[in-house]
Amino acid sequence: MVTRLALIKELASIVPEDVLVVSSIGNNSAFWGQLAEREANLFHATLGMCTPAAFGLAMALPNRKVLALDADGNLILNLGVLGTIANENPTNLTILVMDNGNYLGSHKKEPGMPTATGGKMKLEQVAKACGIESAWAVQEVAAFREQVQTALAKAGPHFIRARVEALDTERPGKSKRVPDPRENKYQFAKYIERTAGVEILGGGLGNFG
Amino acid sequence: MKPEKAQLVVQGLKEAGVDFTAGVPDAQFIEVYKMLADDPDIRYVGTANEAEAVGVGFGAWFGGKKPALILATSGLLVATYHLARVNIMHEVPLLVVVPYRGDIGDPRWLGLYKKTTEPGLDAMDIPYRVVSRSADIVRTIKECNESARAWLKCIAVILNEEALW
Numbered sequence: 483m484v485t486r487l488a489l490i491k492e493l494a495s496i497v498p499e500d501v502l503v504v505s506s507i508g509n510n511s512a513f514w515g516q517l518a519e520r521e522a523n524l525f526h527a528t529l530g531m532c533t534p535a536a537f538g539l540a541m542a543l544p545n546r547k548v549l550a551l552d553a554d555g556n557l558i559l560n561l562g563v564l565g566t567i568a569n570e571n572p573t574n575l576t577i578l579v580m581d582n583g584n585y586l587g588s589h590k591k592e593p594g595m596p597t598a599t600g601g602k603m604k605l606e607q608v609a610k611a612c613g614i615e616s617a618w619a620v621q622e623v624a625a626f627r628e629q630v631q632t633a634l635a636k637a638g639p640h641f642i643r644a645r646v647e648a649l650d651t652e653r654p655g656k657s658k659r660v661p662d663p664r665e666n667k668y669q670f671a672k673y674i675e676r677t678a679g680v681e682i683l684g685g686g687l688g689n690f691g
Numbered sequence: 692m693k694p695e696k697a698q699l700v701v702q703g704l705k706e707a708g709v710d711f712t713a714g715v716p717d718a719q720f721i722e723v724y725k726m727l728a729d730d731p732d733i734r735y736v737g738t739a740n741e742a743e744a745v746g747v748g749f750g751a752w753f754g755g756k757k758p759a760l761i762l763a764t765s766g767l768l769v770a771t772y773h774l775a776r777v778n779i780m781h782e783v784p785l786l787v788v789v790p791y792r793g794d795i796g797d798p799r800w801l802g803l804y805k806k807t808t809e810p811g812l813d814a815m816d817i818p819y820r821v822v823s824r825s826a827d828i829v830r831t832i833k834e835c836n837e838s839a840r841a842w843l844k845c846i847a848v849i850l851n852e853e854a855l856w
Contacts (some may be wrong), residue, residue, distance in 0.1 A: 493731060504750065528776050533839070534738070534746025541736065541747070542754020544713065560746065562739025570736060663781045673754060679756025684840055 486580050487513060487652040488552075488597040490624050493578075494518040496631055497549065500677065502539060506532035508527050509588040509650050510580055514551060515660030521673040527552075531561030533577050537567050543678055547574050547634055554581040554599040561608065566642070567611030573637040577585040577614075578630065579605055584648045593649065600648075609641035617641040680689050692855055696825050698720035700788065700850075704759055705732060707785060711756035712736070713744035717763030718768045718856065719790035720829065722760060740847065741766035745825035747826030757840070760785055763805040764792040767811060774845060775815040783848070784839040791821065791851035794845045812847050819847035 494517040497503065504524045505511040509527040527535045527550075527621060536550030557563075563629055564618075567575065583601075586594025598604055609617035616638055622627045626644055633640035661669060671682040700723045704712070716724040728737040734756075738744040743760050748758035756785050772794055777783050781809040793804025813818045818838075822831045832848055839846040 516817075526780075528773070530742055531746040531749070531773055531776070534743045535750035535753075537712075538711075538736075538747035538750025538752075538756075538758075539754045540750075541734070542751040542756045549730065554810060560740065560743045563743050563746070566736065566738050566743065667781055674753060674755065682753065682755055682844075 483502050483645060483647050483653045484626075486510075486650050487654060488583065488623055489580065489646060490514055490517055492623050493551070494629065496627060498547075498634070498641060501547045501549055501634060502543070502553055504532055504536040506553050506556040508553065510553055511667045512588075512660060514653055514660055516656060519658060523666070523668065524576045524670045525660060525666050527556075527558050532556050533552060533567070534560060534622065535577060536577070537563060537570070537572060540572040541570065542571070543674070544574055546678065548572075548574070548576070550577045551635070552577060552579045554579060554583060554605065555585050555597045557605065558598055558603075564609050566613040567639055572639055575638055576611070576630070576633040576640040578688055579641075579643045581605060581643050582645050582646050582648050588650055589658040591649070592625055599609045605643045606641060614639055614641045619643045619645065621645040692719050692724050696828070696854065696856045697726060697823055699828040700832070701726045701730065701733075703829040704788075706829060707758050707786070709733060709759045709824045709836060709837035711748070711751045711758040712737055712761055713747045714761035715739070715741055715757065715763065715766055717766065717790070719792060720761060720763065727761065741770035742773045745770050745777055745785065745800055749777050749781070749783055752783050752785065758785055758835070759836070760787045762787060762789050764789055764801070766806055768807055769817060771811060774817065776843040778815055778817055782843045784841050784843050785816065786832070786836045787845060787847040789849045790855050791849040794851040795850055795855065808849060815845075816848050817845045818835065818850055822850050823850060823852035828854055840846060
């Protein structure tokens, strides 16, 4: 089985610069921050919030591609969002789930505990049953690359479950500081303001602005 | 809530510049939700739970929308983890509008929410105003949204007494 690191490395090599990537807390954000230094990253979406946040962003910016870099334990906390997304049908959204079937798989050595996907649950079947027709499962690098590239090229919404090893035994070197949530907010919002022509932060000067 | 008062909530959102809303329908605000769903100027996304609505509003803000969450009193409890996270860690402004079930004057046995609503907002460091008169609904929503966006903080408007019943 492939590692999270191998797939995130691959992702970093194929995602265009202008695709907006919303990553979940833990090693999705930690690895992505090390391997993909780019302005279009929104990090640290907490449990249950990654795919909803990517969905909200996709709704607000229908002309930009948005990718949720989510995880199994994170997504299943707010699984109902898949039904919401199916009904709203944001064609610019791709949900990519790093499915290690494990809580605390981001630990290096100690095993965590299984998520529902570590048992019988198949998230791509859940997504399909919710009404997301383009729902796929991959478990090796070549299929991952092909599926992500196809998703970013075609109208969605798309759902890709990437089965990865339970523990992150392989890690990238730490050469960069991943921005904290507030720092990242300003960076990402300014990037969106500049590239999408919308106002986000405002002046905060009221009648004097 | 009578339709004419629900209309004031929608008017307040519009005059505040809110153009994106998310939430889960509840009995007190059902007219508000229906009006928002039919309104061409404000996008309404019905979510499966209120925590999901927080995530959706959070993402929409980064896309340049001016979002508000329309949450039931009980739904505010469901939303707390994500709201606390968004307000304290990310400092992203979401206007939160809530019918204050369980406050004094509520004829149903919902006193639970008297114990959770205002203390919960305080615990999440979310400033709020209680609106008791319908004549104050529009102005208060506008003022709270203006401050939320200037401060980059979530701010809540909670409706009770004549403003709600």
